[in-house]
Amino acid sequence: GPSGVGKGTLLEHLMKVMPQFTFSVSHTTRAPRPGEEDGVHYNFSTVEKVKAMISNGEFLEWAEVHGNYYGTSLEGLRGKGVTVLDIDVQGVKNVKRAVAEGRLAGANYVFIRPVNVAVLEERLRGRGTETEEKILLRVANATGELEYGEEAGNFDVIITNNDLNKAKMEIVEVVKSLYRL
Template sequence: MQHLAGNLFIVSAPSGAGKSSLIQALLKRHSDMQVSVSHTTRAPRPGEQDGVHYHFISVAEFKALIAKDEFFEWAEVFGNYYGTSKSTIRDSLSRGIDVFLDIDWQGARQIKTQESSAKGIFILPPSLAELEQRLTKRGQDSNDVIAKRMAQAQSEMSHADEYEYLIINDNFDNALNEFERIVLAQRNSFGSQASKHQALLTQLLAKTAN
């Protein structure tokens, strides 16, 4: 498989751990990074825009895309479908843009079978009590849904050891700085730099003709 110029990051966390907020804050610092806009069949939440936060489509449309093998990964979560477009991501990576995938551990496994260079970052809350408090403060879900999300959170967190990096989001600014250091370090890894400067490396290592 061709090594792409941009880096692909898989970012996972239980709902309420601050994953989306951290990604958006990092994007404000770096214009050459972007988050993948997933397709979903769920209804938009207040303030969400089609094509910005998600591509909101019907179940029939989603299943048609599955049939065409248009997704890197897809999953059903709480009765709604979510999927990650292949063509959109590969186009961004080919242009040297770092892309973040906001997906769960199941999606991460599917992605890594197709893009082995992808790096996983898992974000944890400082405690279960803090996580429940954050979910309650959002005011978006009923008590029953919050209870389901808490149970799902523990299941999700049991897969944190499948990721290359781990961040504890206790203090947002500290977590953001740690997130940024991870991404910038990956940008400067040999694999990433060799891909971007392949012509120079070839020239420097070429034997001089006598």
């Protein structure tokens, strides 16, 4: 889902409830936000290093989003069983390509949507981690992402993150049903 919709919040909850799954720690070139730990929330890296990893084919998927690079390294997934990726629409398209090309066995796709774009903007402001310019860029990108996410057939499941507790319960139920747990 788009930036600010609550992916990080919902996935933190999911990982607590489903300890048998592994959270895939992405590489990123963006600066850590307060409270974010290297190797836990992200592998914080430099543009130079990430570009080198891209040329070496080390990523399952990577994307340049809002001026920063994000990527899932193949090495980070190896031998981990079911891994959970916190990725945006570009990332999803790239994972789908990897599955189509046989570089990944398969994946389930869950889209998190807000009630509307105004709510996203409110949450990004409330989070207090983004400059005004970055908030506006994220909100501008959200419209296209919502169109793709809500189009029939693009995702296995769509969850609306309005009431947070309801959305938390929903994501757990969805995952349980997708993996027959």
